[in-house]
Amino acid sequence: MASVATDVAARPEQALVLRFTAAERVAHWVHFFAFTVLLGTGMFLYVPWFQPFALGASGEAARLAHRAAAVVFMAAPLIYLIWSPREFFYSLKESFSWGADDWGWLKNAWNYYAHGRTGTMPPQGKYNAGQKFNALTQIVTFWLFVITGLVMWFGRGSVPPDLFLLSVVVHDLSVIATVLLFMLHIYLVAVHPLMRESITAMFEGTVSEEFAAEHHGKWLTERVFRKRKDVKRQT
Amino acid sequence: MSQITLLVDASKCTACRGCQIACKQWWDLSATKTTQTGTYENPRDLESNTWSRITFHEYESGGKFQWLFLQSSCLHCTNAACVDVCPTGALKQNATGFVSFERDLCNGCAYCAEACPFGIPRMETINALTGEAKASKCNMCQDRVTNGMTPACVKTCPPGALQFGERTAMITKAKERVETLKARGYPEARVYGENELGGLRRMYVLTAPASAYGLPDSPQYPVLASAWQNVIQPFGYVATALAVVGLALNWVATRRSRLNHVESLAAPAPEAPAEKEEV
Numbered sequence: 001m002a003s004v005a006t007d008v009a010a011r012p013e014q015a016l017v018l019r020f021t022a023a024e025r026v027a028h029w030v031h032f033f034a035f036t037v038l039l040g041t042g043m044f045l046y047v048p049w050f051q052p053f054a055l056g057a058s059g060e061a062a063r064l065a066h067r068a069a070a071v072v073f074m075a076a077p078l079i080y081l082i083w084s085p086r087e088f089f090y091s092l093k094e095s096f097s098w099g100a101d102d103w104g105w106l107k108n109a110w111n112y113y114a115h116g117r118t119g120t121m122p123p124q125g126k127y128n129a130g131q132k133f134n135a136l137t138q139i140v141t142f143w144l145f146v147i148t149g150l151v152m153w154f155g156r157g158s159v160p161p162d163l164f165l166l167s168v169v170v171h172d173l174s175v176i177a178t179v180l181l182f183m184l185h186i187y188l189v190a191v192h193p194l195m196r197e198s199i200t201a202m203f204e205g206t207v208s209e210e211f212a213a214e215h216h217g218k219w220l221t222e223r224v225f226r227k228r229k230d231v232k233r234q235t
Numbered sequence: 236m237s238q239i240t241l242l243v244d245a246s247k248c249t250a251c252r253g254c255q256i257a258c259k260q261w262w263d264l265s266a267t268k269t270t271q272t273g274t275y276e277n278p279r280d281l282e283s284n285t286w287s288r289i290t291f292h293e294y295e296s297g298g299k300f301q302w303l304f305l306q307s308s309c310l311h312c313t314n315a316a317c318v319d320v321c322p323t324g325a326l327k328q329n330a331t332g333f334v335s336f337e338r339d340l341c342n343g344c345a346y347c348a349e350a351c352p353f354g355i356p357r358m359e360t361i362n363a364l365t366g367e368a369k370a371s372k373c374n375m376c377q378d379r380v381t382n383g384m385t386p387a388c389v390k391t392c393p394p395g396a397l398q399f400g401e402r403t404a405m406i407t408k409a410k411e412r413v414e415t416l417k418a419r420g421y422p423e424a425r426v427y428g429e430n431e432l433g434g435l436r437r438m439y440v441l442t443a444p445a446s447a448y449g450l451p452d453s454p455q456y457p458v459l460a461s462a463w464q465n466v467i468q469p470f471g472y473v474a475t476a477l478a479v480v481g482l483a484l485n486w487v488a489t490r491r492s493r494l495n496h497v498e499s500l501a502a503p504a505p506e507a508p509a510e511k512e513e514v
C-alpha cells in the first residue's frame with residue numbers, strides 16, 4: 001500500500017473526496033476476509049488436487065473453519081447496515097437503478113479498459129455499471145450461499161437427499177459466479193493501470209477529485225458537491 | 236483381479252440374525268439398546284454401529300402369504316455414487332468391485348449419505364454444530380476378503396443363505412436358484428442386482444417384488460449427484476481458465492495502448508467548489 005499512499009502524498013495540492021465511509025471499508029474487508037477463507041476451505045472439497053487437505057483431521061479443520069468464516073460472512077452486511085444505514089441504503093438503491101449511462105458503460109467498457117478511450121464513456125454514479133453488476137451478483141449469491149450453506153450445515157440427514165444435493169449444486173454455482181467476479185475485481189484494483197487509485201478508497205476512504213471526476217463524474221457532481229453546498233448553506 | 240459378489244438368497248434366510256451379530260463382533264461395533272415395538276426386527280434402522288441388519292416384511296400374493304427376510308446393508312454398487320462424491324477417497328471401489336471405507340480419511344462431509352440411492356451410509360455425529368462426524372457403512376469385510384477369507388456374515392450364516400465368490404459364478408447360481416424357486420411355487424422369484432447401477436455386489440435372490448422387501452424397484456444414480464460431479468465441477472475449471480485468458484488479453488491490450496494512470500487523467504474535471512472540506 002505504501003506506493004499508493006506515496007502516490008497521493010506526492011500530489012499534496014490535490015483535493016480529496018471521501019468515497020467510502022469507515023463502515024463501508026470495515027464491512028468490505030470483513031467480507032473480503034470471510035470470502036477468501038470460505039473459498040480456501042471450500043476448495044479442499046471441490047478441487048481434487050487439494051484432496052490431501054481434505055483428508056481426516058485436516059478436512060475436519062477446514063470444514064470447521066468454513067463454518068466459522070460463514071458466521072463472519074453473514075455478519076459483514078449487518079456491520080454495514082447497522083453502522084452506516086444511510087450509505088447502505090444509498091448503495092443498495094444505486095445498485096438497483098439502471099439507466100442509459102449504464103448501458104453506455106457496457107458498450108464502451110472494452111474500449112475504455114483495454115484502449116483507454118475515455119471520450120465516449122458516459123459519466124457514472126458512485127458505482128459504475130460493472131460495479132453495480134458485481135453488487136447485484138454479490139447480493140443474489142449471498143442469499144444463495146446462506147440458504148444452501150445452512151441446509152448443508154443443519155439439514156444433513158433431515159432434509160430430503162435431493163434438497164441436500166441441490167444445495168451443493170447451487171452452492172457450487174454461486175462459488176463459480178463469485179470466483180469469476182472476484183478475479184475480475186482483483187485484476188481491476190490491483191493490476192489494471194487505469195484503476196490504481198480505486199484501492200486507496202478502500203484503505204483510506206478517499207480518492208482524488210480528479211479520479212472521482214473521471215470515474216464517477218455523476219456521483220461527484222450530484223452527491224459529493226451537492227452535499228458540500230448543503231454544508232455551506234447550513235453554516 | 237476377479238470380480239466378487241456376495242449373494243443373499245432371501246428364500247433361505249431364517250432371520251436368525253447371526254450375520255447381524257457376526258458383523259458387530261468382527262468390527263467391534265457396540266450393541267444398541269433395542270425396544271419391543273411389536274416386531275422382531277431390531278434395530279429398526281441401520282446405524283453408525285449397525286452396518287447390516289435383517290428386515291422383516293409380510294407379503295401376500297395369489298392367496299399365498301409369505302414372511303420375507305432380507306439382509307439390508309450396503310449394496311456395493313458398481314456405479315457407486317458415494318465413491319464419486321467422496322472428496323477424500325475414504326470411500327473407494329476396490330479392484331474386485333466392492334466399496335471399501337477408510338475411516339481415518341473421512342472428514343465427515345456426509346456427501347455419501349446424501350448421494351447413495353439406497354440411503355445406506357450413516358453419519359456418526361460427534362458434534363452437530365461444528366459438523367464433526369464420521370461416515371460408516373459395510374465395507375464387505377475389506378480386511379478379510381483381501382486376505383482370501385469370506386465376509387464375517389457369510390462365514391456365520393447357518394442355512395447358507397449368504398454366499399461369497401466370483402461374480403459370474405454367483406450370477407449363475409442365482410439364476411439357477413430362481414428357476415428352482417419358480418418350479419416350487421414362487422412365480423415371482425427374481426434376481427436383484429445383476430444390472431442395477433452397473434451391477435450390485437450384494438446381489439439378491441427374492442421371492443417377491445423388490446418393493447415388498449423395502450428395496451427400490453429400479454434404483455437410479457441420483458441426477459443431481461452426476462450433474463454436480465460431471466457438469467458443474469468441470470464447468471468451474473473451464474470458466475476459471477477462460478477468465479484467466481480473458482484477463483491476460485486485457486492486460487496485453489492495456490500494454491499495447493500504453494495506458495497509464497497520468498494520461499488517463501487528461502479529461503477535464505467538472506467544476507468544483509474552491510475550498511476543501513471534509514464530506
Ligand code: HEM
Pocket residue numbers: 035038039041042043045046063064066070071073074145146148149150152153168171172175178322343344366
Ligand atoms: C453463509 C455462508 C456459507 C455457509 C453457511 C457455507 C456452508 C457450507 C457447508 C455446510 C458446506 C458442506 C461441507 C461441509 O459440511 O463442511 C460447504 C461447502 C462448500 N462451500 Fe460453503 N458456505 C458458505 C459460503 C461459502 C462461500 C462464500 C464460498 C466460496 C466462495 C463457499 C465455498 C464452498 C465450497 C467450494 C464448498 C465445497 C462444495 C463441493 O464439495 O463441491 N462457501 N459450505
Ligand code: SF4
Pocket residue numbers: 308309310311312315316317318334350351352353354355356372
Ligand atoms: S449402496 Fe450406497 S453406500 Fe453402498 S456402494 Fe451403493 S451408493 Fe455406495
